[in-house]
Amino acid sequence: MKIYTKTGDAGQTSLYSGGRVSKTDVRISVCGTLDEMNCHLGAALSARPAATASTQIPILQRRLFLVGADVATAPGGRKIERVGEAHVAEIERLIDEYNARLPVHRVFVLPGGSPCGAALHIARAVCRRAEREICEAVTDQAVNPLAATFLNRLSDWLYVLARTENIESGAGEVLL
Numbered sequence: 001m002k003i004y005t006k007t008g009d010a011g012q013t014s015l016y017s018g019g020r021v022s023k024t025d026v027r028i029s030v031c032g033t034l035d036e037m038n039c040h041l042g043a044a045l046s047a048r049p050a051a052t053a054s055t056q057i058p059i060l061q062r063r064l065f066l067v068g069a070d071v072a073t074a075p076g077g078r079k080i081e082r083v084g085e086a087h088v089a090e091i092e093r094l095i096d097e098y099n100a101r102l103p104v105h106r107v108f109v110l111p112g113g114s115p116c117g118a119a120l121h122i123a124r125a126v127c128r129r130a131e132r133e134i135c136e137a138v139t140d141q142a143v144n145p146l147a148a149t150f151l152n153r154l155s156d157w158l159y160v161l162a163r164t165e166n167i168e169s170g171a172g173e174v175l176l
Contacts, residue, residue: 017072017073033126040126041057044123083144083149083150095153110176116165117163
């Protein structure tokens with residue numbers, strides 16, 4: 001089976017729900033940024049993280065596919081699982097639980113630390129870009145606004161997870 005289809009050679013691609021759109025469509029940009037974030041999470045996982053990140057990263061990678069399918073599926077299209085309040089609440093629970101264990105700083109935490117922690121900080125920054133892009137999609141397209149809320153919380157969770165990783169791994173945090 002060939003990996004290339006040639007169907008995108010004219011600058012069009014298919015949405016998951018069907019129909020073709022320009023590769024510059026904001027929904028396609030969001031999906032590309034989610035893919036990039038997932039790659040950074042994969043790099044973080046390959047850096048042999050400590051306990052918390054090693055269990056959380058695969059869960060997050062799967063959640064990104066849920067967000068991508070939601071963004072690429074028009075309302076009323078295919079019946080898929082959508083990002084919902086429960087997904088947002090779960091991320092909020094994790095943020096609260098793990099942030100309570102972290103030292104309080106009155107200065108900025110700089111990206112860095114362990115290789116996994118640094119990769120999680122990169123994923124966090126990419127998540128913020130995905131959030132900015134999805135906000136445009138929510139405004140201009142029929143995209144689930146809870147997907148934008150989820151990405152907002154996810155970037156916070158990635159920050160807390162990076163800090164947790166750097167402490168659990170013994171690398172420590174890099175402070176301004």
